[in-house]
Amino acid sequence: MACAGKSPEEQHPVKTFGWAAKDTSGVLSPFKFSRRATGEKDVRFKVLFCGICHTDLHLSRDDWGFSTYPLVPGHEIVGEVTEVGNKVSKFKRGDKVGVGCFVGSCGSCEDCANDLENYCPKFILTYPGTYHDGTPNYGGYSNEMVADEHFVVRIPENVSLAGVAPLLCAGITVYSPLKYYGLTKPGTHVGVVGLGGLGHVAVKFAKAFGLKVTVISTSPAKKEEALKTLGADAFLVSKDSDDMQAAVRTMDGIIDTVSAVHNVMPLIDLVKNHGKFIIVGAPAKPLELAVFPLLTGRKMVGASGAGGLKETQEMMDFAAKHNITADIEVIPMDYVNTAMERLEKGDVKYRFVIDVANSLKAV
Numbered sequence: 001m002a003c004a005g006k007s008p009e010e011q012h013p014v015k016t017f018g019w020a021a022k023d024t025s026g027v028l029s030p031f032k033f034s035r036r037a038t039g040e041k042d043v044r045f046k047v048l049f050c051g052i053c054h055t056d057l058h059l060s061r062d063d064w065g066f067s068t069y070p071l072v073p074g075h076e077i078v079g080e081v082t083e084v085g086n087k088v089s090k091f092k093r094g095d096k097v098g099v100g101c102f103v104g105s106c107g108s109c110e111d112c113a114n115d116l117e118n119y120c121p122k123f124i125l126t127y128p129g130t131y132h133d134g135t136p137n138y139g140g141y142s143n144e145m146v147a148d149e150h151f152v153v154r155i156p157e158n159v160s161l162a163g164v165a166p167l168l169c170a171g172i173t174v175y176s177p178l179k180y181y182g183l184t185k186p187g188t189h190v191g192v193v194g195l196g197g198l199g200h201v202a203v204k205f206a207k208a209f210g211l212k213v214t215v216i217s218t219s220p221a222k223k224e225e226a227l228k229t230l231g232a233d234a235f236l237v238s239k240d241s242d243d244m245q246a247a248v249r250t251m252d253g254i255i256d257t258v259s260a261v262h263n264v265m266p267l268i269d270l271v272k273n274h275g276k277f278i279i280v281g282a283p284a285k286p287l288e289l290a291v292f293p294l295l296t297g298r299k300m301v302g303a304s305g306a307g308g309l310k311e312t313q314e315m316m317d318f319a320a321k322h323n324i325t326a327d328i329e330v331i332p333m334d335y336v337n338t339a340m341e342r343l344e345k346g347d348v349k350y351r352f353v354i355d356v357a358n359s360l361k362a363v
Contacts, residue, residue, distance in 0.1 A: 008031075008032070008033035008034065008070065008136070008138075009032050009033055009034055010034065011033075011034055011135045011136075012034035012035050012036045012037065012135065013034065013036070013037050014034055014035045014036065014037060014144075014146075015032070015034055016032075016033050016034055016035045016138075016142055016143060016144055017030065017031065017032050017033070017142065017143055017360070017362055018030075018031055018033070018072045018138065018141045018142030018143065018360065019031060019072065019141045019142075019333060019336060019360075020033075020069075020070040020071055020072045020138075020141070021060040021061075021067075021069060021070065021071045021073070022069055022070050023069055024061055024062045024067075025061070026057070026060035026061035026340065027337055028060065028073075028141070028336050028337055028340075030361075031070055031072065033070075033072070033138055033142075035138070035144065035145070035146050036131075036133070036135075036146060038083045038084070038085050038146060039085050039148075040085040040086050040087040040088075041085050041087050041088060041148050041149055041150075042084070042085045042088070042146050042147065042148060042149070043081055043083075043084050043085075043088060043091050043097060043146070043147055043148075043149050043152045044081070044082050044083040044084070044144065044145070044146045045079035045080055045081045045082055045097055045144065045145055045146075046079050046080050046082050046143070046144050046357065047077055047078075047079040047140055047142060047143060047144055047145055047356045047357065047360075048078055048079045048080060048161055048355075048356060048357045049077075049078045049079075049161055049162045049165045049330075049353050049354065049355060049356060049357070050074040050076055050077050050078070050139075050140035050141055050165060050353070050354045050356050051074075051076030051165040051166040051168070051169065051170075051326070051328075051351055051352070051353045051354075052073075052074075052076075052336070052339055052340070052343060052351070052352040052353070052354065053075060053076055053166070053169050053170070053197070054196075054197065054259055054343065055073075055075070055169070055282075056073035056074065056075075056139075056340075057340050057343055057344060058284075059071060059073060059127070059128060060073055060340070063284060064284070066128070067128050068128045068129070068136060071127065071128050071138075071139075072127060072138035072139045072140075072141050072142055073127060073139045073140075073141050074126070074127065074139035074140030074141040074142070074354075075099070075100055075101045075125070075126040075127065075139055075140065075168070075169055076098075076100065076140070076165045076166050076167075076168045076169045076170075076353075077098060077099045077100075077126070077139070077140030077145055077165070077168065078096065078097070078098045078155060078161045078162075078164065078165045078168070079096070079097060079098075079144070079145060079357075080094065080095070080096055080097075081093050081094060081095045081096075081097055082144070084149070085149075088149045089149070090149050090152070090154070091149060091152060091154070095154065095155075096154075096155040096157075096161060097152050097153060097154060097155055098152070098153040098154075098155050098164070098165070098168045098316070099126060099140065099145055099147050099151060099152060099153070099168065100126070100153065100168035100169055100172065100306065100312055101118070101125060101126055101168075101169055101306045102117055102118060102123050102124060102125060102126060102151055102306070102309075103124050103125070103126050103131070103137065103147045103148065103151045104123065104124030104131060104132060104148065104151065105117040105120035105122060105123045105124065106120050106121070106122040109121065109122075111308075114308075115308040115309065115310035115311065116308045117151075117308050117309055118305060118306045118307055118308055119305075119308075124137065125137065126139050126140070126147075127139035140356070141333070141336070141354065141356070141360075142356075142360070143356070143360055143362075150309060151309060153168065153309070153312050153313050153316055154313065154316070155316065156316065156317060156320035158320075159319075159320050159325065160325050162328055162330055162353045162355070163325030163326055163328055163353075164316065164319060164320075164325055164326070165326075165328075165353050166197065166201070166326035166328065166351040166353065167201065167315065167316060167319055167324070167325070167326060168312070168316075169306065170197050170198050170201045170326060170351065171201055171205070171315055171316070171319060171324075171326070172306055172307040172311065172312045172315050173198055173280050173304070173305070173306055173307070174198055174201055174202035174205055174255060174257070174280060175205050175307065175311070175315040175318070176304050176306070176307035176311055176315075177255060177278045177280060177302070177303075177304035178190070178202075178205060178206065178209065178255070179311070180304060181253060181276050181278055181300075181302060181304075182276075183206075183211070183252065183253045183255075183276070183278075184209045184211070185209075186209065186210030186211065187210065187211070187212065188209075188211050188212065188252045188253070189211070189212040189213075189214070189250065189251045189252050189253075190206050190211045190212070190213055190214070190251065190252060190253050190254065190255065191213075191214045191215075191216050191236075191251045191253070191254040191255070191267075191270055191271075192206065192213060192214070192215050192216065192232075192254070192255050192257065193216045193217075193238075193254060193255070193256040193257060193258055193267055194216075194217065194256070194257040194258040194281065195215055195217050195219075195222045195225065195226055195230075195350075196257065196346065196350055197326070197348075197350050197351045198257035198280060198281070199215070199257040199350075200230055200326070200327055200349075200350040201324070201326055201350075202255050202257060203215060203226070203230045203231070203232050204230065204231075204324045205318075205319075205324060206255075207230075207231050207232075208318070208322040208324060212233050212234075213231075213232045213233050213234075214232065214233060214234040214235065214236055214247070214250075214251065215227075215230075215232045215234070215235050215236070216235075216236045216238050216254075216267065216270070217235070217236070217237065217238065218237070218238050218239055219237075220237050222235075223235045223237075225349075236270075238266065238267070244266055244269070244270070247270050248269050248270060249269070249270070249271065249272045249273065249297075250270060250272065251270050251271050251272060251275060252271075252272055252275050252276070253271065253275055253276040253277070253278060254267060254268075254270060254271055254275075254276070254277050254278065255278050255280060256277065256278065256279045256280065256281060257280055257281050258281045258283070259281040259282050259283055259284075260281075260283060261283045261284070261285050261287065262283070262287070263288070264277070264279075264287050264288075264289065265288075265289070265290050265293065268293060268294070268299060268301070269293065271297070271299055272297075273297040273298060273299065274297070274298050274299070275297075275299055275300070276299070276300045276301075276302060277299060277300065277301050277302070278301075278302045278303065278304060279301070279302070279303045279304075280303065280304055280305075289301065326350065326351045326353075327349055327350045327351065328350075328351050328352070328353045329348055329349070329351070329352050329353070330352075330353050330354075330355050331352055331353070331354055331355065332354070332355060332358075332359035333354055333355075333356060333359045333360040333361075334359065336354060339352045
């Protein structure tokens with residue numbers, strides 16, 4: 001029986017270890033804790049790889065005001081099943097699986113009924129937060145993970161396990177809005193703002209759907225990468241007023257992946273009348289939005305956050321079919337603090353992934 005009042009090592013019967021932030025400095029260090037025993041609907045797996053999301057950086061430092069410590073980050077988790085509960089039907093020992101941003105929801109609201117657990121008012125994040133039993137949730141910077149089978153994704157065979165780990169967050173975050181907002185018809189012209197962890201994956205999915213893709217970036221240095229490596233059709237430097245003016249009202253939709261505060265109005269100008277400007281980044285402060293250009297062009301400003309489990313599996317299967325993986329730099333566990341510093345500076349192409357299985361040492 002779990003006990004929320006006990007120490008992290010004593011709350012559950014299965015001893016576990018990982019790396020955690022202990023305070024708002026965000027500095028991570030080795031940490032002993034425990035995970036629950038495998039319940040009847042649970043899947044337990046050895047963590048092989050875990051991607052580092054920008055969210056991990058924000059939450060480690062409590063930038064958004066709801067972090068709890070000690071905090072074990074990680075919601076791009078891939079591993080191999082070691083045990084399943086007696087009522088688990090979808091997975092067996094030895095399967096390759098993943099867990100993304102969520103490990104629970106109410107299961108009874110309208111969104112849950114429509115496979116949109118990510119919008120459930122009572123969704124439970126993989127970390128931080130509290131599980132149904134009242135104990136803290138810990139993420140994937142750890143040797144093992146356990147989750148209800150409903151929140152576990154099957155990883156297709158013959159894919160790079162490290163390469164698909166970031167798709168459990170970054171992949172579904174861009175796949176879902178392309179689908180929901182009707183931006184998957186071949187030939188549709190879509191702009192992608194920002195060429196980072198989210199943006200580079202957005203380009204790959206958009207091209208797999210057969211779209212015309214324009215990358216919009218503040219950095220001219222990313223042009224060759226966007227066009228030659230990722231296969232984008234065009235590149236705009238958002239600081240170049242002539243470039244931007246020439247592209248006004250040429251795009252059917254835009255996926256804005258930037259998490260820094262930025263001026264969105266010049267970007268909205270690029271969208272055709274009746275087009276869609278979709279925000280998937282999470283700036284810490286409100287963005288300014290002028291309404292008049294929206295009225296005169298009947299333009300939509302929307303947003304999207306991750307995706308439900310059914311769609312996440314669909315995304316993962318689509319990625320496998322089209323050979324889509326994130327561009328990654330694989331690192332050992334003890335490099336994680338340096339990786340966080342580099343991530344803050346944008347010094348990564350385009351996602352760090354921790355080789356947990358081969359580098360996480362028992363505490």
